[in-house]
Amino acid sequence: MSGFKRLELAGWQAVILHRPHPSVDALMRQLAMLHIDARLVWPQLDEADAGADVVFFDADSGHDGQFPWTAGLAPMPMIALVGTEAPGRIEWALSQGSTAHLLKPIGSSGAYSALLVAAHSHGVVRRKSDDIRHLEDRLQQRPAVVGAVLRLMQGGERDEAAAMKTLRSIAMTWRMTIEEAAETICRDDAPASRRGA
Amino acid sequence: MSSRVSAIPVTLLFSAAGPYADLGREAVAGALAGIAEINGRADLGVRLRPVLANPKGHDRRYAELAERAIRDGSRHVVGAITSSARKEIVPVVERHDALLWYAFPYEGYEASEHALYFGACPNQHLLPLFDYLLPRYGAKPFVVGSNYIWGWEIARIARELVEAKGGALLGDRYLPLGHTACGHLIAEIRQERPDFILSNLVGESLHAFLRAYHALGLEDDAFRPENRPVVSCNATDCDLTVLGRAADGHITTSTYLDALDTAGNQAFKGRMAERLGDGKAISSCFAAAYSAVLVLGTAIAEAGGDDPALVREIVTSRRFETPLGDLSVDPRTHHAGLTPHLARAGADGRFHLLEDTAGRGTGPVAADPYLAGAAARAALTPRSAAQAQPASLARGLRVVK
Numbered sequence: 001m002s003g004f005k006r007l008e009l010a011g012w013q014a015v016i017l018h019r020p021h022p023s024v025d026a027l028m029r030q031l032a033m034l035h036i037d038a039r040l041v042w043p044q045l046d047e048a049d050a051g052a053d054v055v056f057f058d059a060d061s062g063h064d065g066q067f068p069w070t071a072g073l074a075p076m077p078m079i080a081l082v083g084t085e086a087p088g089r090i091e092w093a094l095s096q097g098s099t100a101h102l103l104k105p106i107g108s109s110g111a112y113s114a115l116l117v118a119a120h121s122h123g124v125v126r127r128k129s130d131d132i133r134h135l136e137d138r139l140q141q142r143p144a145v146v147g148a149v150l151r152l153m154q155g156g157e158r159d160e161a162a163a164m165k166t167l168r169s170i171a172m173t174w175r176m177t178i179e180e181a182a183e184t185i186c187r188d189d190a191p192a193s194r195r196g197a
Numbered sequence: 198m199s200s201r202v203s204a205i206p207v208t209l210l211f212s213a214a215g216p217y218a219d220l221g222r223e224a225v226a227g228a229l230a231g232i233a234e235i236n237g238r239a240d241l242g243v244r245l246r247p248v249l250a251n252p253k254g255h256d257r258r259y260a261e262l263a264e265r266a267i268r269d270g271s272r273h274v275v276g277a278i279t280s281s282a283r284k285e286i287v288p289v290v291e292r293h294d295a296l297l298w299y300a301f302p303y304e305g306y307e308a309s310e311h312a313l314y315f316g317a318c319p320n321q322h323l324l325p326l327f328d329y330l331l332p333r334y335g336a337k338p339f340v341v342g343s344n345y346i347w348g349w350e351i352a353r354i355a356r357e358l359v360e361a362k363g364g365a366l367l368g369d370r371y372l373p374l375g376h377t378a379c380g381h382l383i384a385e386i387r388q389e390r391p392d393f394i395l396s397n398l399v400g401e402s403l404h405a406f407l408r409a410y411h412a413l414g415l416e417d418d419a420f421r422p423e424n425r426p427v428v429s430c431n432a433t434d435c436d437l438t439v440l441g442r443a444a445d446g447h448i449t450t451s452t453y454l455d456a457l458d459t460a461g462n463q464a465f466k467g468r469m470a471e472r473l474g475d476g477k478a479i480s481s482c483f484a485a486a487y488s489a490v491l492v493l494g495t496a497i498a499e500a501g502g503d504d505p506a507l508v509r510e511i512v513t514s515r516r517f518e519t520p521l522g523d524l525s526v527d528p529r530t531h532h533a534g535l536t537p538h539l540a541r542a543g544a545d546g547r548f549h550l551l552e553d554t555a556g557r558g559t560g561p562v563a564a565d566p567y568l569a570g571a572a573a574r575a576a577l578t579p580r581s582a583a584q585a586q587p588a589s590l591a592r593g594l595r596v597v598k
Contacts, residue, residue, distance in 0.1 A: 005357075006353075006357060006568075006577075008574070009569065010569045010570075010574055029529065030308075032529065033308060033529060033530060033566070033567055033569065034567050034569045035569040035570065107291065107309075107310065108308055108309050108310040108311075109307065109308070109309065112306065112567060
């Protein structure tokens with residue numbers, strides 16, 4: 001058995017973007033059992049809804065203009081409420097960033113597992129996006145690394161490998177990434193106390 | 198209702214053969230006793246006709262037999278012991294707008310509108326059990342279980358509960374249903390020396406394990422039940438009947454115990470002794486199936502027919518006097534509010550209430566099948582070690598024999 005930790009959902013705020021419907025009533029009953037506060041909204045979300053912990057949305061009659069954020073960049077897990085399984089509708093639901101769905105008509109089960117799946121996937125996507133942004137930043141700093149290596153060679157390092165080794169060592173001493181240390185060297189603004197790595 | 202209605206079929210879908218047949222037979226006996234009682238009450242003016250269906254422990258047969266029962270006219274199915282069997286029946290009753298009456302402890306995370314749950318879910322069995330055990334024995338148990346959803350999920354919740362108290366599971370091991378070779382479990386427990394053993398084993402596997410653990414205790418005092426008990430949420434009086442002294446000293450939690458000293462239970466036991474005539478202890482399995490049928494028959498009488506929607510509405514809107522207590526079924530969860538009792542098996546082959554649990558929290562506990570309520574959240578939230586109670590309280594344990 002893994003050490004899987006159950007997600008604590010009690011106290012979450014859910015927004016359901018859907019017209020009043022028996023399926024929505026059934027979903028509300030499921031959420032109440034999980035101690036999740038749910039609010040029904042139609043025809044569109046506004047800025048205040050961006051604070052919700054999760055959004056359930058109608059995949060059958062929904063459209064891009066209903067959300068106050070760029071499609072696919074919702075700040076919370078999105079769960080599609082799917083009635084028609086037409087590929088066009090599923091494609092649209094995916095484009096909104098939904099990572100889980102509930103099939104209509106909704107009965108007395110499904111919401112709990114959809115919440116766990118959506119929250120997990122949302123977390124994974126977020127972490128990966130952060131990693132990608134971080135790597136992109138580092139890529140952008142590559143010219144600074146080249147500049148710092150050249151500067152260290154001018155300062156007496158015998159070759160590129162030795163200069164790179166010194167740069168790594170400086171970055172470790174300054175507790176920065178190599179790219180940040182390189183930029184500092186290029187700007188030539190390292191404090192005296194940081195010199196001497 | 199003044200006139201007698203024609204006999205209403207009620208299907209009893211339990212395995213009277215297979216790896217947990219003892220439990221199935223007890224449940225059938227309880228349900229039949231409940232039907233006899235309903236039929237004997239002139240004031241109700243209702244007659245139930247039991248239809249027996251025996252899947253013999255094969256999960257797939259549960260769905261087939263439920264389909265056939267509903268096709269043949271039953272709109273109410275009382276049945277299933279294991280969760281894997283219940284999961285086969287639920288889609289069938291949902292598809293046909295019928296109603297499943299389930300009366301065995303289970304792992305929660307379900308609340309079908311086409312089922313009524315008279316068995317305890319974890320906040321009514323495992324949470325009160327661990328609430329009692331952890332301060333007394335410690336928070337490092339070993340878990341053994343049958344290899345299906347019941348064993349897996351109860352182990353997972355147990356892990357969450359002990360980790361919240363700064364403890365840990367020293368191991369979790371599983372046996373396929375019906376398997377009885379457990380030497381490797383005993384060897385591992387001997388090596389790990391856990392504070393106690395939580396058993397989620399069912400039927401013959403439970404019996405084999407308890408016999409092997411009893412033998413270990415005879416060889417090494419450290420594994421006698423007063424030092425390292427085996428505890429369970431699903432051991433019943435009918436397991437004790439099979440096990441005899443091998444179960445002596447182990448602990449269970451149950452929403453019904455033959456030993457309950459209440460006027461209602463004495464009267465119930467008196468009626469059952471008359472019916473069964475064998476002087477055996479009444480098992481929780483028997484009492485729960487009996488209680489479910491009692492509620493079913495009373496609700497059908499009140500509804501004037503067996504329409505499942507109407508029956509469900511009546512069941513979830515009033516109280517029913519049963520051997521499980523003064524029952525109400527929550528309309529939001531379709532689960533009964535139940536009173537968890539803690540008991541220790543005696544040398545006489547019967548469960549005896551733990552004296553130091555008497556009087557505390559004796560009222561019914563509302564079911565919280567998704568462990569989302571405040572009490573469950575408090576039990577599952579990690580507390581600092583300073584707040585945890587010491588295991589030394591174990592010395593204060595007293596048992597009524």
